[in-house]
Amino acid sequence: MTQARAERAAGSGLVLAGRPAAREHLRVVGVEQIGAYTLLRLERGELEPGVPGQFFMLEAPGRVLPRPMSLCQAPPGELAFLIDPIGPGTRALCALEPGAAIHVLGPLGNGFDLGVERPLLVAGGIGVAPMPYLSETLGGPPALLGFRSDRHAEAARLLPSAEVVVEPRLVTELLPEDPGGVLACGPTPMLEAVAALAPQAQLAWEAPMACGYGACYGCVVEIDGRYRRLCVDGPILSGCAGKD
Numbered sequence: 001m002t003q004a005r006a007e008r009a010a011g012s013g014l015v016l017a018g019r020p021a022a023r024e025h026l027r028v029v030g031v032e033q034i035g036a037y038t039l040l041r042l043e044r045g046e047l048e049p050g051v052p053g054q055f056f057m058l059e060a061p062g063r064v065l066p067r068p069m070s071l072c073q074a075p076p077g078e079l080a081f082l083i084d085p086i087g088p089g090t091r092a093l094c095a096l097e098p099g100a101a102i103h104v105l106g107p108l109g110n111g112f113d114l115g116v117e118r119p120l121l122v123a124g125g126i127g128v129a130p131m132p133y134l135s136e137t138l139g140g141p142p143a144l145l146g147f148r149s150d151r152h153a154e155a156a157r158l159l160p161s162a163e164v165v166v167e168p169r170l171v172t173e174l175l176p177e178d179p180g181g182v183l184a185c186g187p188t189p190m191l192e193a194v195a196a197l198a199p200q201a202q203l204a205w206e207a208p209m210a211c212g213y214g215a216c217y218g219c220v221v222e223i224d225g226r227y228r229r230l231c232v233d234g235p236i237l238s239g240c241a242g243k244d
């Protein structure tokens with residue numbers, strides 16, 4: 001049995017935090033520059049793409065800890081992740097070349113509740129990452145995107161029908177009075193602004209994560225006075241007033 005096949009067999013059938021997941025060694029099949037971001041395309045192997053908003057732990061070459069990334073696209077046979085190279089781990093992922101291989105664990109976390117009426121996707125910056133897969137799964141609902149520069153806004157081509165603003169305009173300016181079922185991802189100030197305007201919105205929060213399945217308590221955040229492990233209880237939380 002080859003090493004890849006042995007790992008595949010060993011990784012199948014995992015249940016982490018009550019959800020099915022798997023760990024595999026996946027080959028890089030493409031690396032695309034999209035404005036300020038990098039789209040890392042991996043072979044899918046036997047991994048399930050999961051529910052939009054779930055995330056995967058990607059081995060960052062040369063770093064001890066993997067990095068959590070939500071799935072951006074799930075074309076046949078592939079899993080694609082949009083990465084913002086803001087630190088050593090994300091830069092190492094963006095520097096991967098086709099043919100290299102990394103360990104990937106997932107899907108993890110809860111994902112968005114897709115049963116909402118009149119879904120409206122709202123994202124800021126790298127929060128655009130889960131939106132293409134979410135949009136495809138929901139049949140192309142309206143979407144609002146905000147970016148800090150024209151270069152970052154090039155990522156809007158992953159969601160061609162979206163309305164796009166660039167700072168100093170804010171994506172929350174585009175929210176209609178009756179926004180419907182908002183599904184949002186972005187930086188904390190943006191999520192708090194969305195929650196103030198759409199209190200029942202589903203919000204995808206971010207926190208540093210070491211394990212991704214509830215074992216290390218590295219991702220504990222206080223939300224509405226309660227401590228929660230974001231990798232297990234989230235990363236999607238609904239109708240919450242605030243995270244500290």
Ligand code: FES
Nearest residue numbers: 212214216217231
């Ligand atoms: Fe380890 Fe959440 S990342 S408990």
